[in-house]
Structures are given as structure tokens and as C-alpha cells.
Amino acid sequence: MKASDLVVKALEAEGVEYIFGLPGEENADVVMSLIGSKIKFVLCRHEQAAAFMADAYGRLTGKAGVCLGTLGPGATNLVTGVADANMDRAPLVAIIGQADTKRLHKESHQAMDAIAMYRPITKWAQTVSHPRNVPEVIRKAFKLAEVEKPGATIIELPEDLMKDDTSAKVMEVRKTRRPAADHKAVRMAADLIAKAKSPMILAGNGALRKRAAKQLRRLARKTGIPVINTFMGKGAVPRADPHCLFTIGLQAKDWANHAIDQADVVIAIGYDLVEYSPAAWNKTAGKKIVHIDFTGAEVDDAYPIAVEIVADIADALWQLNEELNRRFAPKRQLPLNKISRWSKLRAKILDDFAAEKDDKSFPMKPQRILWDVREVMGPGDILLSDVGAHKMWISRYYQCDEPNTCLISNGFCSMGFALPGSIGAKLAHPDKRVLSINGDAGFLMNFQDIETAARLKLNIVAMVWCDNEYGLIKWKQQNQFSGRHFDLAFTNPDFELLAKAFGVWGKTLKKPGDLKPALEQAFRQPGPAIIAVPVDYAENRKLTKRLGELQVQI
Incomplete structure (x- = not known):
């Protein structure tokens, strides 16, 4: 079939429902191939807006939002929304047009090295260099955009290659399983939590993805540990839950900062340092930090890790909950801490809000x-x-x-x-x-x-x-x-x-x-x-x- 038709078939196989974007000369074949497709094309008024639409859609569904632009100014207009999705961990695939390959080696109208421009702000950026590569490039772009930690990827489609015929077939979409937690790390985390005098949970952006919030709530109630969330971790624990100590990040002397100053152990769950620097909340000496996330901890002298659990967050928390059950449930020692200790502070914060x-x-x-x-x-x-x-x-x-x-x-x-x-x-x-x-x-x-x-x-x-x-x-x-x-x-x-x-x-x-x-x-x-x-x-x-x-x- 025509390469642009194969692009659309591959997008359909990925479960794409909407493409947000603007048509142009160099992406015209792809746009025309969408006629008759079950994919809905959302015609936008600016490429940056299209990228933001795909950003929010991806963040809410967990499936990569897709945006489309043409070459040159169409590609540069997408940049801010693409960078936003990448740093905010929203799965997004951006598709851009490119000039005919026969003129890319020289100075030519609207032609620029868009892939080089996008590499610093995406997880992966790739041009399709031959029609037979279309299925692999699209499958890889979606896989990398959606795998933890999610982010943005770019596919560039040269105009002339989209007109060519190809016998390549759409690739089957297979779910990528995330790794389970290391048993020794889970036991070490349980040891720290059991010995802690004033533990605290810090819930970040990752705590809301892949069913992690359910297990986080179980951990909080099982241990009696309060939860503070970042701006992007809101809803990890319901606002009415006595374990909820609300949001950190506005100013270094807000209620939550005073609370976390009291902590001897901080369990950071799905916390990204881009959300709120650890230097702003780790101001008192002696804190032991348990890092639980899909990926390893960033190296930061204000974020020294005592235990690092790198795994699917929901699985890591499930294992941790089971380990605490095994140790303490038979002796009826759960919850380990009295959440009522924090009730006066919660009341003061709620009075402040009202x-x-x-x-x-x-x-x-x-x-x-x-x-x-x-x-x-x-x-x-x-x-x-x-x-x-x-x-x-x-x-x-x-x-x-x-x-x-x-x-x-x-x-x-x-x-x-x-x-x-x-x-x-x-x-x-x-x-x-x-x-x-x-x-x-x-x-x-x-x-x-x-x-x-x-x-x-x-x-x-x-x-x-x-x-x-x-x-x-x-x-x-x-x-x-x-x-x-x-x-x-x-x-x-x-x-x-x-x-x-x-x-x-x-x-x-x-x-x-x-x-x-x-x-x-x-x-x-x-x-x-x-x-x-x-x-x-x-x-x-x-x-x-x-x-x-x-x-x-x-």
C-alpha cells in the first residue's frame, strides 16, 4: 500500500483515537490517508495548542496523545507543547512533515534539521528513511512514549517517501511488563519504616500512574503514615482522608514543610525532582529517604538515598504492604503509627483553607x-x-x-x-x-x-x-x-x-x-x-x- 496509508494503519493498531494538528503541504499525504479512518482528526488553530491537547489527553488516558505538524514553522510551533509533555511525564507522539529527501542535503525552502532540534526535549526522535521502516518506527515511538517514565517521541515523515508504495506490514502491539521490586530492597524499606519515629510519605507525579495510588493508600492506612503530595501528586490520597497532609511546593515555610522537617524517614513515591527540588524540603539533618519509583533516583546531594526500590510502583508498594502484613498483622501491631498525632495539624490547615x-x-x-x-x-x-x-x-x-x-x-x-x-x-x-x-x-x-x-x-x-x-x-x-x-x-x-x-x-x-x-x-x-x-x-x-x-x- 501507499506509505502514508501504512502510517494510518499503524496508528490505528496503536489504538489512536484522535490526532490533534494542522495540515500542510509536506504532511498532505498522511492527512489524506486519514479520510475514512476511524481516527478523528482534530483541526487546531495553532500547533502549540495541538501539542498541549495531546499532552493532557496522554496524561489522563495513559495512551500516547498524538499531534501533527508540518515542517519548518509547523515543527517549531510544536516544540513547547512537546517539551511540556516530556518533562511532565505525559505520553505523546508528535508526527512532523519534512521536505523531499532529494533536497535535504542543501539550502532549501523551509528545510531544517528538526530531529536535531527535538532530541534534547524528547525520549526519542527519528526520521523515516525508507517506507518499509514505517511500522518499526511507529511501534518504537509509541512504546517509548508510553513506557515508564512516559514522555514525548517524534516521528519525521519526508514528503516523497509518503507517496511511495510498500509491502511492509503493521506490527503487533504488545504490552511491556514493568519489572517487579527487588525483595531485599523491600525488606530494607520495611526495616526503616518499622524503626521510624516520625515517618512521612511524599507522593509525586508517578504515584498517580499505573494503579499506584490504590497501593499507596493501603500503605498509608496500614502504617499510620501521613502523606504529603507535590503539585502533580494531588489526589494520591483523598483530601478527607486523615492521612492527607495536603500539598508541598508553594513556599519553604508552609505547613507541609514544617511537617516534613519533623520526619526521620521520608518515603518518596513517584517523586520527580523537576516537580520540587529536594533542597527545598530536606533541610534538617538525619533524614533517611526511601526512593520508590519506576526509575532510579536522580543524583542530588539534597536527596541521599537510604533504600532504592526501582520497579513498578504499584507492585513495589504491594510487596511492601505484604511484608508489613507478614511481620506485624499476626501480632496486631498495625497500624504502626497513630495518625491521630497529625489531626491537630490537619485541622489547622483546613481552617486556613476555609x-x-x-x-x-x-x-x-x-x-x-x-x-x-x-x-x-x-x-x-x-x-x-x-x-x-x-x-x-x-x-x-x-x-x-x-x-x-x-x-x-x-x-x-x-x-x-x-x-x-x-x-x-x-x-x-x-x-x-x-x-x-x-x-x-x-x-x-x-x-x-x-x-x-x-x-x-x-x-x-x-x-x-x-x-x-x-x-x-x-x-x-x-x-x-x-x-x-x-x-x-x-x-x-x-x-x-x-x-x-x-x-x-x-x-x-x-x-x-x-x-x-x-x-x-x-x-x-x-x-x-x-x-x-x-x-x-x-x-x-x-x-x-x-x-x-x-x-x-x-
Whole structure:
């Protein structure tokens, strides 16, 4: 068959449901081969947005999201979304066009070495050099994208090769089994946990994948050990669970940091150092760290490992749970620790979260906004946070009941992620409410794809926090330069009129009591909706000051 037809057959064999992207001359054969395929092509308005859609889709489903661009500027536009998926451990396969192989050796229109550009930001990048290689290249790209730790891979398809005929056959897709935990390492971890005076679990991004959260919750309840999660580990333990000590990562003197300072043993489960540097939480001497992850620990002098279990996380935790059962269940010594020790701290944190829930001021305080949002969103509904000052507030105040219900880019931290990401999330889970929270700066970076959502009649809701500044940069500059900051102000459109121009529902809030009704109305729309919320970011420095003065007795 024609090579481009074989590409589509191979993608179908991989279970691909959607391809997000833009057509061009050099990928035209592949796009035309999609006609009649069961794969749905989602025509986007910008390649970066297409990559973010594939990023969120991959993270939520565990199957590689697929995005498509052409050569030159199409390939460069994909870069940010591809890098974001790779560093945030979302499986993604990007397919790009390339010029005719007969002109790649010389200076030629739009031709560039895209593979060299992508190698530093992907797990694997490869051009198809012959039509018969198509099945192997596609199978390898998906295998590497989805195997732990997941990330991004790139396939480059030269224009002329896609027109050629080939007799190559699609390869069978086989599941890759992950290795089991080493028995000696499991016993050593159990020894440390049994002897610990004040153990703590730190749950990272990997704790939400491959059924790991279920076994993590068993471990917490079996041992009586509290769990702190990173920004990307939200939902590893439900917010109502007495073992949940919420989120670490906002500032070095928050509640969770004081709690982890007390730990003599930290069990780091699925923790990626890109999420939150160990130098920010391992500040007290004598901690013993148990590293449980799909891959070996990064070398960092603030992350010294006492025991390292490199294996499938769910299997490692299951073995650890069974080892603790064998040792202590017959003597009725489980749980090993009293979780009630942490109940007063949990109560203080919950009081902190609720302190501004009835605040009547306007523009609205971030704390009040997120209290109302949490009340409207169900346990399985999905919130996506863009990058900006609002991300810091979401990370602290928006707590979760289930894994993968709050998507935060905290590895690559790219602005412009949330709105297009919400399209990928809604296609992955059409039965769930999907809300993106954006700053007014990041929102306009990929706003054009609100048209994509409208065309697909997807009810995604985009909330925009309006302060007319680059708020997070201002916050950081004020903290670093004694309250001073660079000129970071800009003007905004009327977001309600902007929504109307795209034929979608929009509302600009005038008072705090309007937020919950507006959200409910937005989620009833047949397509996307936009809610603009004026926000009081004077709260940023107030929070910095309050956390700097926080006194915690445990």
C-alpha cells in the first residue's frame, strides 16, 4: 500500500483515537490517508495548542496523545507543547512533515534539521528513511512514549517517501511488563519504616500512574503514615482522608514543610525532582529517604538515598504492604503509627483553607474563588491550571479526592497549557466537567483554539483571573527586590465580548456571589464558556508574609 496509508494503519493498531494538528503541504499525504479512518482528526488553530491537547489527553488516558505538524514553522510551533509533555511525564507522539529527501542535503525552502532540534526535549526522535521502516518506527515511538517514565517521541515523515508504495506490514502491539521490586530492597524499606519515629510519605507525579495510588493508600492506612503530595501528586490520597497532609511546593515555610522537617524517614513515591527540588524540603539533618519509583533516583546531594526500590510502583508498594502484613498483622501491631498525632495539624490547615470562604470583597480573593470552585466541581471532575500566580493558589488551596483531577504543569511550567489542554481532557473524559483556570496573560497565548472547542461543541469552561499584569513575575520580583518590580502591566479585552465574537457564552463577574451561579450556567452550555474574574493579587505578598511568620508545633 501507499506509505502514508501504512502510517494510518499503524496508528490505528496503536489504538489512536484522535490526532490533534494542522495540515500542510509536506504532511498532505498522511492527512489524506486519514479520510475514512476511524481516527478523528482534530483541526487546531495553532500547533502549540495541538501539542498541549495531546499532552493532557496522554496524561489522563495513559495512551500516547498524538499531534501533527508540518515542517519548518509547523515543527517549531510544536516544540513547547512537546517539551511540556516530556518533562511532565505525559505520553505523546508528535508526527512532523519534512521536505523531499532529494533536497535535504542543501539550502532549501523551509528545510531544517528538526530531529536535531527535538532530541534534547524528547525520549526519542527519528526520521523515516525508507517506507518499509514505517511500522518499526511507529511501534518504537509509541512504546517509548508510553513506557515508564512516559514522555514525548517524534516521528519525521519526508514528503516523497509518503507517496511511495510498500509491502511492509503493521506490527503487533504488545504490552511491556514493568519489572517487579527487588525483595531485599523491600525488606530494607520495611526495616526503616518499622524503626521510624516520625515517618512521612511524599507522593509525586508517578504515584498517580499505573494503579499506584490504590497501593499507596493501603500503605498509608496500614502504617499510620501521613502523606504529603507535590503539585502533580494531588489526589494520591483523598483530601478527607486523615492521612492527607495536603500539598508541598508553594513556599519553604508552609505547613507541609514544617511537617516534613519533623520526619526521620521520608518515603518518596513517584517523586520527580523537576516537580520540587529536594533542597527545598530536606533541610534538617538525619533524614533517611526511601526512593520508590519506576526509575532510579536522580543524583542530588539534597536527596541521599537510604533504600532504592526501582520497579513498578504499584507492585513495589504491594510487596511492601505484604511484608508489613507478614511481620506485624499476626501480632496486631498495625497500624504502626497513630495518625491521630497529625489531626491537630490537619485541622489547622483546613481552617486556613476555609478562612476566606465567605469573604465579600471585590475584586475577589484567590482563596474565595477556589473555595467556590471546589464546591461546584465534583470529585471526578477535572481542573487544569495554567501557569501564573493562580497556579500557586490552586496548588495550595485546591485539594482533590481522586488522582488526575487537577492537572498542573510543574515540570516544564509552560504558560498557555490549560485552555488547549482542557480540549484534550474533555475528549478523554466527555462525561466529566472540565474547567481551566488561566491568568489573563497565559489565556491569550492560546486563546485562538476556543474556536476549536466551539466547532467541536465541547463544553469546556475557561476561567480567567484578571489583574492586568504578569502577576507571578511581579510576586517573585517583589519578594526578591524588597517590594520593587519591573513594569509588568498590560491591557485586556472585554472577555465577555470576546467570547461573543467567537459565538460562545461569556460572563464577567461583578460581585463574588455571582461565581458559583456563573459556573453552573457555564457547565450547562452546549459549547465552551468563558468566565472572567477580577482577582485581588494584593493577597500574594500577604501570603508570603504570613507563611514567613508561620509557627507550627507538632
